[in-house]
C-alpha cells in the first residue's frame with residue numbers, strides 16, 4: 001500500500017503474563033507474537049515499519065522476523081501508555097504525510113485483508129482515523145466503542161474508566177487504528193494521563209479528534225482475529241484459534257489429518273500433498289513435509305525436511321538439522337538429530353542417531369546408538385550406502401562405516417570399518433556343553449551337592 005507507515009507497539013510491561021520473558025516474545029504457532037505482527041506489517045507493503053520496544057528488547061530487536069523485511073526501532077524507556085508509545089516515533093514519522101497504521105504486538109491473529117480494510121475505512125471520506133472494532137463473546141477488559149447516531153466513533157472508553165452503562169456496550173476496541181499522519185502528532189500532544197491507570201491512552205484520540213471537528217470511522221473485524229493476548233489463558237486461546245487455521249490450511253492443501261484437533265503445527269510448517277498425519281503429532285518450527293509422507297501417531301518434529309514417501313513414527317522424534325531422504329523410514333522410539341538419512345535408509349526401532357550421515361538403503365538395527373558426545377565435543381558418524389548395522393551397536397564417533405559393510409550385533413565400534421567388510425567388536429561367545437543341565441541338578445532339592 002502506498003502512503004502507509006506501520007507502527008508496531010511492543011513496549012508494554014505485559015505484567016498479566018507473569019513471566020520473565022517479555023510478553024511479545026511468547027510464541028504462538030511456534031513464532032513469537034511480535035514476529036507475527038511484523039509479518040502482517042510487511043505484508044501490507046508499507047513505505048516504512050517502525051517498531052516500538054521497551055529497553056529490555058533494545059539489543060535484540062534487530063533479529064526479529066528473521067529479517068524478512070526492514071524496520072526501524074525506537075525505544076520507549078518507560079511504558080507510559082499506548083499514546084506515549086506512538087509518540088516515540090515522532091522523529092521518524094512527523095513529516096510522513098500518509099496513513100499511520102498502529103498495530104499492537106499482542107494481537108497476532110489479525111488477517112491482512114482486515115488491516116487493509118481498516119486503512120481504506122480511514123481513507124474513505126478522509127476521516128481523521130479509523131478504529132478496528134469487534135464483538136468478543138466476553139468483552140472483559142477491552143475498551144468499548146461508543147458510536148454516534150451516524151455510525152461514526154464518538155469515543156473509546158477504557159474498561160478501567162467505563163460506567164456500568166458503557167460496560168454493557170458489546171462493540172469493543174481491537175486496538176488497531178489507522179490515523180491520518182498529518183493529524184497524528186498534534187492529536188497525541190493533546191492526550192493527557194488523567195485516568196485510572198495514569199497512562200497516555202491512544203484510545204483518547206478519537207474523542208479529541210471529534211472535539212476538533214474530525215470524524216473517526218469504525219471497521220468491524222471477526223472476534224477470532226483480534227483477540228489480544230494479555231495473560232496465559234488468552235495465549236492458550238490464541239494458540240487454539242491459530243492451530244485451527246493451520247490444520248484447516250493443511251487439509252485444504254491436500255493433507256489428511258486423521259484427528260485434526262490433536263495435531264500441532266507451526267506457522268512456517270510446509271506440508272505437501274497426500275501427506276498423512278496421524279493423531280498426536282507435534283510439528284515445531286522450520287519443518288518441511290514433502291508429498292506422500294506419512295507421519296504416524298505421537299511423533300515430534302522440529303527443524304527437519306522429510307522427503308517424499310518417507311514414513312516417520314509412530315513415536316519418533318526428529319530434532320533440528322535433519323534431512324530424511326525419499327522413502328526412508330524412522331520408526332518407533334527413534335531419535336534423530338542433525339543428521340542426513342539418505343533415500344530408502346531404515347532406522348526402525350529404538351535408536352539414537354545424532355550428528356550422522358546414513359547412506360542410501362542402509363539398515364540401522366534396533367538399539368543402535370551413535371555415541372556423538374565425549375563430554376567435551378560432538379563428533380560425526382558416517383554410515384555408507386547399503387551398510388548394515390546390527391542391533392544394539394554403539395558407534396563411537398568420530399567413526400566411519402564404509403558402504404556395504406556389516407557390523408555385528410552388540411558391537412562397540414571405535415575404529416573405521418572398511419567398505420564391504422564385516423566388523424564384530426564384542427566378547428567372543430563361549431559354550432560349556434551340558435553345564436546348564438548340571439547346574440539344574442545341583443539346585444534341585446535333594447540334588448547332588450559338589
Ligand code: UD1
Pocket residue numbers: 009010011012013014024052076078079080081082084085104105106107141142143144156158172173174175200201202203227228229230
Ligand atoms: C489496549 C487498548 C484497549 C483495547 C485492547 C485490545 C489502550 C489504552 N487500550 O488495552 O482499548 O481494547 O488493547 O487488545 O490502548 N504498549 C506499549 N507501550 C505502553 C503500553 C503498551 O508499547 O506504554 C504496547 C503493548 O506491548 C501491547 C499494546 O501496546 O502490544 C497494547 O498494550 P496493552 O497493555 O496490552 O493494552 P490493553 O490493556 O490490552
Ligand code: MG
Pocket residue numbers: 106228229230
Ligand atoms: Mg493487550
